[in-house]
Structure formats: structure tokens, C-alpha cells
Amino acid sequence: MNGRLAFFSHIRPSFLLLLLCFGCKQSPPPAEQFPFLDISSQLAHRHVNGKTGQRYILEIMGAGAALFDYDNDGDLDLFLVQGGPIDGKTERTGGRLFRNDLADGQLAFIDVTQASGIQATGYGMGVAVADYDRDGFSDLYLTNYGDNQLWRNLGNGSFEDVTLKAKANDSGWSAPATFFDYDGDGYLDLYVGNYLKNPLDNPPRCKNLRGAADYCGPGSFQPLQDRLLRNRGDGSFENVTERLGLNTIASPALGVLTLDLNGDGLTDIYVANDAQANNLWVNEGEGRFRDEALLAGLAVNSHGKPEASMGLDAGDYDGDGDWDIIITHLSEETNTLYRNQGGFFEDATDASGLGAPSRPFTGFGGAWLDFDNDGWLDFFVANGAIKRSLENPDSLGQPNQLFHNDGSGIYQEVVISKEPSQNLVSRGVAFGDLDNDGDTDLVVCNNDGPVQLWLNQVGHQAHWLGLRLHDEQGRNVSNAQVVIHLAGGRQLLRRATREGSYCSANDPRILAGLGPNETVAKLVVKWSGGDSESFPGPTIDNYHTLTKGKGRIE
Numbered sequence: 182m183n184g185r186l187a188f189f190s191h192i193r194p195s196f197l198l199l200l201l202c203f204g205c206k207q208s209p210p211p212a213e214q215f216p217f218l219d220i221s222s223q224l225a226h227r228h229v230n231g232k233t234g235q236r237y238i239l240e241i242m243g244a245g246a247a248l249f250d251y252d253n254d255g256d257l258d259l260f261l262v263q264g265g266p267i268d269g270k271t272e273r274t275g276g277r278l279f280r281n282d283l284a285d286g287q288l289a290f291i292d293v294t295q296a297s298g299i300q301a302t303g304y305g306m307g308v309a310v311a312d313y314d315r316d317g318f319s320d321l322y323l324t325n326y327g328d329n330q331l332w333r334n335l336g337n338g339s340f341e342d343v344t345l346k347a348k349a350n351d352s353g354w355s356a357p358a359t360f361f362d363y364d365g366d367g368y369l370d371l372y373v374g375n376y377l378k379n380p381l382d383n384p385p386r387c388k389n390l391r392g393a394a395d396y397c398g399p400g401s402f403q404p405l406q407d408r409l410l411r412n413r414g415d416g417s418f419e420n421v422t423e424r425l426g427l428n429t430i431a432s433p434a435l436g437v438l439t440l441d442l443n444g445d446g447l448t449d450i451y452v453a454n455d456a457q458a459n460n461l462w463v464n465e466g467e468g469r470f471r472d473e474a475l476l477a478g479l480a481v482n483s484h485g486k487p488e489a490s491m492g493l494d495a496g497d498y499d500g501d502g503d504w505d506i507i508i509t510h511l512s513e514e515t516n517t518l519y520r521n522q523g524g525f526f527e528d529a530t531d532a533s534g535l536g537a538p539s540r541p542f543t544g545f546g547g548a549w550l551d552f553d554n555d556g557w558l559d560f561f562v563a564n565g566a567i568k569r570s571l572e573n574p575d576s577l578g579q580p581n582q583l584f585h586n587d588g589s590g591i592y593q594e595v596v597i598s599k600e601p602s603q604n605l606v607s608r609g610v611a612f613g614d615l616d617n618d619g620d621t622d623l624v625v626c627n628n629d630g631p632v633q634l635w636l637n638q639v640g641h642q643a644h645w646l647g648l649r650l651h652d653e654q655g656r657n658v659s660n661a662q663v664v665i666h667l668a669g670g671r672q673l674l675r676r677a678t679r680e681g682s683y684c685s686a687n688d689p690r691i692l693a694g695l696g697p698n699e700t701v702a703k704l705v706v707k708w709s710g711g712d713s714e715s716f717p718g719p720t721i722d723n724y725h726t727l728t729k730g731k732g733r734i735e
Contacts, residue, residue, distance in 0.1 A: 216552055216583065217623065217635040219600045224259075224290050226277060230629040231267040231304070236387070236396045238380050239267060239304065239326055241567050241577070242356070245546070245609025245684030246624050246632070247308040249319045251297075251334055256283040257613050257688055259290060259624060260321060261632055262305035267381070275301035276308075276323065286616050288636075298339045303327045306376075307609065307684025311360030311369045314416055317656055322371065324355035324684070329373065347417050351375065353405045359680050361439035361448050361660055363425075363464060365710045368412035369659065372450060374434030375405035395568050399455045404433040407452065426469045432457045436493040438680050440660060442477075442504060443524055446711025448660055451479065453490035453508050479506065479519055483528035488514045489543070492610075492683035496549035497674040498533075498558045499590040502664075504674075507535075509544030509562050509683070516544050516562055520590075534592040535560070535584060542579045543567055546610030548681040550621045554643035554694025556673060557586040563607030563625050563683075578604035581625065598635065605630045612681070613688025619645040619722060621692055626685075644695035647724035650677040650706065657689050658729065660709045665693055666718070668700035695721060705735060 230240045244262035251258045258281045265273035278297045279290040303325025310319050318334035331349040332340040344350050349371065357374035364370070380402050387397035409427055410418035422428050436453035443449065447464035451474075454460065458481055461474035474480035481487050489511035495504045503521040510516055516539040520529035530536045539562070547562035564579035580602040584592040605627040615622040620640025625633040646665065650658040658677060665673040675693050679686040695701070701718035706727055708714070714732030719725045 214639060215596065215599045216637065216639050217598045218638050219598050219633065220288070220636050221631060221633045223288060224279065224632055224634055226261050226279075226632045228261075228264060228627060228629055228632070229266075229274070230264045232629065233267055235384070236394050237267060237384060238377070238396055238399075238402070239354075240264075241396055241606075241628060242376075243304075243306045243608060243628060243684070244626055245307040245682070245686075246611040246626050247310050247321065247679075247686035248611045248613040248615070248624065248688050249310045249321075249679070249686060251278070251319055252280065252338060253318065256281045256617060257615055259611070260308055261626065262308055262323065262609070262684070263301060264629075265304050267304070273302060273304070275299075276305050281615065283616060286618060288615055288634075293338070296338060298341070299332055300342070301330065303330065306354075306356045307358060308686055309358040309360055309371070310679050310686040310689075311659065312656055313360060313369050313371070313412060315368070315654070315656060317654070319657070322349070322358050322360070324351075324358050324373065326354045328352050329355050329358075343416070348420075349410060349418050351408055353378065354380065356435050356684055357437040359437050359439055362709055363409070363439075363448055363450075364411070364468075365447075366412075366414065368414045370412045371410040371418060372437055372439065373408045373410065374437045374452060375407050376433045376435065376455070377402040378405050379403075389569065393569075398567075399433045399457075402433075404431045404454075404457070406431045407434050409450075424468065426471065427462060430460060430472065432460065435491045436508070436683060438493060438495050438506070440495055440504060440662075440676065440678070441709075441711075448709060451493070451495075451506065453493045454487070455489055455491070456487055458487045459490055459508075477524070478526040478528070482515075482517050482530075488517060491543075491545045492547040492562070492681075494548040494681035495676070496558045498549060498560075498586060500557070500671075500673070502672065502674055507547065507549065507560065509547040510539075512541055512543045512566065515539045516547065516560075529590075533590055538582065538584070538594050542582070545608045546625070546683040546685060548610065548612050548687070550612055551692075551694035552583070552621055552637060552640055553585070554620060554640040554645045554696065555588070556671070556694050556696040556698070557588050559586050560584040560592060561610065561612075561623065563610045565606035565608060565628060576604070577606045577628075579606075580604055581607055605633075609683045609685040611685045611687055614647070614690070614692055617724070619647060619692070621688075640694065644698060644721050646691075646693045646695055646701060646719070646721050648675075648677070648691040648693070648704070649689075649724065649726040650691070651726055651728045653728065653730050655728070658708065659689070662707045663691055663727075664705040664707075666702040666705070667695065667698045668702050668718075669698060671698070690724065706732065
């Protein structure tokens with residue numbers, strides 16, 4: 182088990198001074214082991230952004246991916262979002278579905294797009310996953326520049342386009358989307374985050390500091406209104422945006438989280454907006470939402486400035502039992518960490534050690550993960566510029582970054598893999614246990630480049646616990662949180678969700694690193710809606726299913 186920390190001998194030298202300043206607790210052992218193995222050769226897929234030479238902002242924004250078990254065989258399959266031509270002169274190839282034929286711990290991704298019937302016809306941005314019709318199979322919602330699509334999983338390996346029948350379309354430019362039950366009726370509603378209006382119609386011409394043509398930022402365009410679609414329970418949705426008071430602000434949304442941030446048992450909505458103040462829509466429980474981002478300290482950074490806000494995630498990085506939030510941003514900004522201080526959030530970016538290392542880069546996909554399973558949430562961010570630098574005008578590529586949490590809430594950067602960085606233009610990242618060995622693997626999507634698979638090499642060497650949360654009928658549950666009580670008294674707060682990152686959907690299972698702990702005393706689950714149940718501590722280093730109603734009411 183000692184090998185799980187061996188990769189610290191590969192801390193980037195440029196950050197040694199930063200580490201000394203923050204007084205990191207752990208000493209890197211001498212053995213050599215890198216945390217991730219690049220197995221990208223096992224999956225042949227390349228994103229196409231349709232660049233025309235006109236510097237359309239659409240070219241540089243996509244795309245994401247989804248990890249989900251579409252055939253219910255116990256392993257994660259993969260959907261990859263595709264862009265395509267912008268000029269309309271070339272036929273789109275569409276997103277692709279890959280079945281994971283996992284056997285004896287070995288991955289084998291098979292392209293089953295044609296057999297599945299999925300025809301992703303739009304210029305793709307993102308993907309959301311949920312069993313919206315409660316038939317036990319995970320469905321796909323694809324966000325596009327243009328018409329979105331809802332693909333219903335028929336349970337026989339194929340999907341049906343039910344967008345129009347379900348009234349789930351949005352014809353603008355959508356980026357993030359997520360399913361959640363805002364009204365507690367047991368049916369998953371759909372939040373669609375929209376970005377910019379008509380960016381290809383008479384677009385402005387922008388230049389860099391040297392006067393050369395470059396991509397325009399979001400401030401050059403008009404933002405679009407987000408939409409909340411209520412699940413009516415009959416397979417269709419209705420637009421309740423105006424009714425719920427969500428139509429008072431139009432901002433360019435790139436990320437969304439849904440969780441109970443104020444502990445009242447109701448699910449709130451946090452939206453990350455590009456270069457505008459973020460929104461925290463607090464669920465009032467009577468068919469209304471109100472924006473409290475500014476009061477909560479989540480609208481802008483500590484300098485009072487809005488930031489680019491691409492990818493985001495919620496997690497308890499400091500182990501104090503509440504949800505903190507992290508958001509990726511533009512170069513010269515930071516990947517900003519908002520620490521929860523009892524309902525008010527403070528900007529803890531610099532104090533955490535994440536500030537200085539992130540300033541040179543533009544982060545998109547990013548999330549907390551415990552890659553070494555020591556019980557503390559680490560952070561991975563996928564980087565890729567949106568404007569060409571004066572030093573390297575021919576490339577938008579940047580290195581991705583992995584930060585280790587030393588157990589005191591301080592982060593230090595570690596080298597991801599022994600393979601040299603390709604400095605691609607990374608965007609969405611999907612997080613999940615691809616080979617079911619008890620650690621988190623990565624699928625990194627690159628704009629106008631190949632998809633990358635990063636297999637975790639160290640996490641399974643420490644103790645871990647995997648949890649599937651199901652309702653009474655055995656269906657996956659969204660937005661439930663679990664407190665894992667360890668035998669030594671420590672508690673880990675985790676949640677079952679597909680959200681996080683950028684335009685992507687993640688493994689819905691909870692995967693908690695236990696470090697040296699060999700016993701779990703009990704589990705306390707708080708289901709969406711506020712009901713809590715406790716379950717006896719299960720065996721470790723395994724996946725277990727917790728079914729609502731089978732525990733003891735708290």
C-alpha cells in the first residue's frame with residue numbers, strides 16, 4: 182500500500198518554493214510511480230471543431246463526454262460529443278457511443294453508435310445523463326449549437342429520439358445541462374444552461390495585442406436565457422422558467438450544479454457564467470427560486486470580479502462536513518476555490534495553493550477526485566487556451582494539471598503520467614472507475630484533437646469503498662449525499678451525482694478513498710428531499726448498493 186504516495190517524487194520543480202511557503206505535511210517517498218497511465222490508443226476518436234479561419238467563438242468551446250452504464254451490465258460505457266463543420270458544406274459525423282466490454286479488468290471499447298440508433302445531428306457541446314422516464318435505463322440529453330436532442334434508452338441496446346414528443350428541445354446555443362428533482366415529485370426535471378445568441382450572425386472581428394485576428398470573448402455577444410423544464414411524469418416536460426422566477430437574469434452559462442447548499446432539504450441551482458456574475462438560485466420550496474449568489478459569496482471572486490467560469494464541482498475538500506465549490510477559469514485569473522463557512526463562502530484560492538499554478542492556464546473540465554484514495558479530495562483540471570498567446574501564436578494547447586490535497590486543505594501539483602504532455606486543447610473531462618478496480622479514471626476530450634484515456638495506477642493500492650444509491654425500485658438516485666463514518670471517528674462527506682466538470686456526465690457511483698482505514702462503522706444517507714437513513718458499515722474494497730427504505734430512519 183505504500184506505493185500509493187510514490188508519485189510525489191514527481192512534483193513539478195517550479196512549485197517547490199510554493200510548497201515550502203505553505204508548509205506541506207507529507208514527505209514524498211523515494212520510489213517512483215506515476216498516478217495515471219495513458220491508454221488513449223485503445224479508443225480511436227477525434228473531435229472536429231469545424232474551424233473555418235474566421236475565428237468563430239463556436240470553434241473553441243466544445244466538447245464533453247459521458248460515462249454511464251447504458252446496457253446495465255455493471256461497467257461504464259462512453260458517449261463522446263462531436264462538433265462538426267460550421268460552414269454547412271460538409272455532413273456532420275455526430276457523437277459516438279462506445280460499449281465497454283470489460284473482462285478480467287481489461288477495457289475494450291466497441292463503437293456501437295450505428296446499432297444504438299443514435300444520430301447526433303447537431304453541433305455538439307455537452308451531454309447530460311439520467312433515467313428521466315424511470316424505466317431503469319439511462320437516457321441521454323445532448324446540448325448543441327442549435328436544436329438539442331433527448332435520446333430515450335429503450336433497454337435493448339437502442340435509443341429513440343423523443344425530443345419533440347417530450348417537448349425537451351432548446352434551439353439556441355446550450356452548453357451545460359443537468360437532471361434533478363426540484364419539486365420533490367420523484368421525477369427528474371431538466372435544467373438547460375444557455376450561452377450566447379447567434380454568434381455566427383454578423384460576428385464581430387476581434388484582434389490580439391499585435392493586431393492579428395483572434396477569437397472574441399463572450400462580452401462581444403448577447404447572452405441567452407437558461408431554461409428549467411419540469412418533468413410532468415408522462416414522458417414530457419414543460420417550460421417553467423418564468424413561473425419559478427428564473428427568467429430575471431440572462432447570462433452566458435457554461436456550468437451548472439444542483440445540490441442542497443443551505444441544508445433545508447431542497448435542491449438549489451448554482452450556475453457558472455462566463456465573464457458575468459454567477460447565480461445561486463435558492464429553492465424556496467413554494468414554486469419559486471431567488472438568486473442569493475452575491476449574499477452567499479459565490480457571485481464573484483474575492484476582488485469583486487466575475488471570472489470566466491467554465492467547469493465546476495462541489496465537494497468537501499477540507500473535511501469539515503459541508504460542500505465547498507471550485508470553478509475553472511481563464512488564464513490570468515485562477516481556478517477559484519470557494520470554501521463553505523457555514524453557508525457563506527470565502528475565496529480560499531490562494532490559501533489552498535491553487536492560485537499561482539493556475540494563472541498561466543485556461544481551465545475547462547475540472548473536478549475533485551481522490552485519485553490516491555487517501556480520503557482527501559484532490560483536483561484535476563483540463564487546460565486549453567481560447568486566445569493565441571503572443572509567445573506561441575500557432576497553438577492553443579496547454580498542459581493539464583493534477584493537484585494533491587495534503588490533508589490540511591493545501592494543494593501541490595504532481596506530474597500526471599510518465600508520458601510527456603502533449604499540450605492539447607482540452608475541454609470536457611468525464612470522471613469514473615472504468616475498470617471497476619476502485620479508483621477514478623479520466624476521459625479527457627480535446628478540441629479538434631483526439632480523446633485521451635487516463636487509467637489510474639495508484640488509487641486501488643489504498644483502501645476504498647464504492648456505493649451505488651438506488652430508490653425502492655432499484656433505479657439510480659441523483660443528488661443524495663452520504664456521510665461515511667470511519668472506525669477511528671473521521672467522517673467523509675460524499676454525494677451521488679453525475680454532475681461536475683464541463684459539459685460532461687460522470688460515474689454516478691460514489692467512490693470514497695479510505696486511506697489506511699480498514700473499517701467503516703456506518704453510513705448515513707440523506708436522500709433528495711431530506712429523508713435520512715443509516716446503514717451498517719459494509720466491507721471495504723468493494724462496491725455495495727444502498728437501497729432507499731432498507732436502512733434505519735435517522
